[in-house]
Amino acid sequence: MAFDTLFLNARFDGGTRHHIAVKDGRIAAITSVDQPPAGAETIDLKDALVVPGFVEGHIHLDTSFYGDAWRPHKPCADGFNVHERVAFQAQNMAEAAPMDVRARNQLDLCIGHGTTQMRSHVIVDGSVGLKSLETILRVREEYNGLIDIQLVAFPQSGILSSPGTAQLLDEAIGLGANLVGGLDPASFDRDVEKHLDVVFGVANKHGVDIDIHLHDMGTLGAFEIEQIAARTRALGMEGRVAVSHAYGLGDIPADYLKKVAEILARSGVAIMTNAPGARPFPPILALRNAGVTVFSGNDNIRDSWWPYGDGDMLRRATTLGYRSGFNIDEELRAAFDVVTASGAKALRLEGYGLRIGAKADFVALNAEHVPEAVVAVPQGRSVYKDGRLVAANGRIVGKSG
Secondary structure, three states, X not given: OOEOEEEEEEEOOOOOEEEEEEEOOEEEEEEEOOOOOOEOOEEXXXXXXXXXXXXXXXXXXXXXXXXXXXXOOOOEOOEOOHHHHHHHHHHHHHHOOOHHHHHHHHHHHHHHHOEEEEEEEEEOEOOOEOHHHHHHHHHHHHOOOOOEEEEEEEOOOOOOOOOOHHHHHHHHHHHOOOEEEEEOOOOOOOOHHHHXXXXXHHHHHHOOXXXXXXXXXXXXXXXXXHHHHHHHHHOOOOOOEEEEEOHHHHOOOHHHHHHHHHHHHHHOOEEEOOOOOOOOOOOHHHHHHOOOOEEOOOEOOOOOOOOOOOOOHHHHHHHHHHHXXXXXXXXXXXXXXXXXHHHHHHOOOOOOOOOOOOEOOEEEEOOOOHXXXXXXXXXXXXXXXXXXXXXXXXEEOOOOO
């Protein structure tokens, strides 16, 4: 077989050295270094650690101010209040640079660090209608060939409390959104069942997946998770539903956590956590050990919710490990798995990983192995999408389309 590109001297986690042959954007062969296949073009990776492209599982392309003027953070009156934060966001967005410009800035940042797959939530509700989604859909098309992006129709102002949002969510899927979202059914819309009626109704009508924001704490949040899991199983949607944040899993008793984890595993509901500072967050190892898929994302990057974020999913793995008390190599590899393979599972990605037949999406790093990469967060990375260099040293190399 004739290959398009042959990547020489790639080091996999565990220390083995390989050549990677790519044909039509896919990994066509992986050979030992003493058995190089013929290739039309060769790229010497020079013994760099090669890992799959990072999976950004939760981000907001429409609301980031990265690359825009600095906007001082506005604190809530009572520490954290979703309604108040939404109001601050609306004020800031009215004064921000054009959405497409800010979205491109954020995408360039993420791709430069090694993200090749992304799920972004985009506001679709009575406050903005479909305008934000239309903008981000155009930007997504511009970045075709650089990154694959799933878009979630996200009712930031609620569903029941924002007239017309149910219909807008339905229209959003027809327009090009890939998933339907939700937001705190109990505390924001104050009716769990009616809120979920809309979310699961739209998903079933269009045959799409679900990703629900859930900030509610303690037993209230855990109860909502149980209700989401019950609906998932009843409708045969195992493996197609995610709950983002799920803060309540981080502050309930161990016996209750064990029960909810078992329910999540049976229903195939995945949990997204970015391990935010100063807040409880889902216990990663306890959930993984119970069979729950745990994935991650940068979430907000320099927006109305907090001023932090650098778009680097490898640094996110560091944060997950640090906040979880991960120290041994096995735990550090678990943190890395959350931003790679587990993210791919949660997003139901086809052809992910370093294996024959998978998409040739990978990152070359200056590290001995994965545990060192998680703690060192090496820079100077080379990012490949479909076997083509798309970013080097944090900068985009070229755009297609």
